[in-house]
Amino acid sequence: MPLWHVYHPPGAYTPGQKQQLSTDITQFYTSFGLPPFYVMVLFHGVAADSFHVGGEPNGAAVRIVVEHIARHTEDPRLRKRTREALATLLAPHTAERGLYCEFHIDETPRDLWMIDGLTPPPPGSDAEQQWARDNRPTPY
Amino acid sequence: MPLWHVYHPPGAYTPGQKQQLSTDITQFYTSFGLPPFYVMVLFHGVAADSFHVGGEPNGAAVRIVVEHIARHTEDPRLRKRTREALATLLAPHTAERGLYCEFHIDETPRDLWMIDGLTPPPPGSDAEQQWARDNRPTPY
């Protein structure tokens, strides 16, 4: 968590551009104290004839699915701020390069989640901060 | 929203057959007033040795994952009608062509969803109707 799936036209991103996007995503979450290794970004190239928008093949659209597990909030203002921050983060990688972009975030249960055989520590706990400092999961 | 992932045997659908399926899906949602461009359908060919059903490789199964964001209902009769309508829609593209088919729909939060940097307008609003007429997102 978070897990990002980026579905994109096959040639849309070079390895360097993927790197830059995943760096921006990772920095977004580490700024809230999450361990960097919590952030996984998977890129999936999908050819236009397998990527339909409004019933038509599309070679210039990016669809992003985000799964949030470690942190959830019910506060409408925080939720608005989150979606707007991600839209801002994504703009240079999508709209500003002529790529149409839609994303949504799903929230899944924290207690059905494991990393390397360990139950991730509670939000903000000493153990989570230790994981963030070490950038790897360790028994706690 | 809706986002459809269609996992299928690599040779199961020609580009024309993908087009027909995505057209049928799009018409289903636009009949309820949704903008056509809300409907994204991604096709993913998965080889039999990577597509296991009941612990066995399978070369004749289709697994569909649907994400609903723009519209949710709690009414059990409407939910039944939705799942049955989608099964009917899918039959000519699956069972009637000898392909086993399973699908499920997930429902994700509307307030964690953005299109081209914009928060999609409320269900049934004037702005949503405008988006449907224009078939593209515009500031509102």
Place this chain on the structure above:
Amino acid sequence: MPLWHVYHPPGAYTPGQKQQLSTDITQFYTSFGLPPFYVMVLFHGVAADSFHVGGEPNGAAVRIVVEHIARHTEDPRLRKRTREALATLLAPHTAERGLYCEFHIDETPRDLWMIDGLTPPPPGSDAEQQWARDNRPTPY
């Protein structure tokens, strides 16, 4: 249901190793009485430059997404037991082979789910037991 997506380095699993993992997964669920054909496991090879962990390309990580539909529980002890059982199941296929592994389970609504045009029978019902014995869906 359950649907497993296994995102892995392209060369991580031979067809035989995929078979073994999907057999282990299937046996886990059938031990609770689920029909074997309910269990679908899809393998997706993702190259290192499209598989980022903590903002870096990674060629030795496995990310698994599980969708549970047929059975949900609210009991915290059962949920703990489920996640730990799956971690144990996965260890020989991941950690013990030098592969870092993260997984999470999502739970989606049972009443938005169809198999081969049929609404799956209620949990533990005679019809579900019949489906388990037949290992295929039949009208009930």
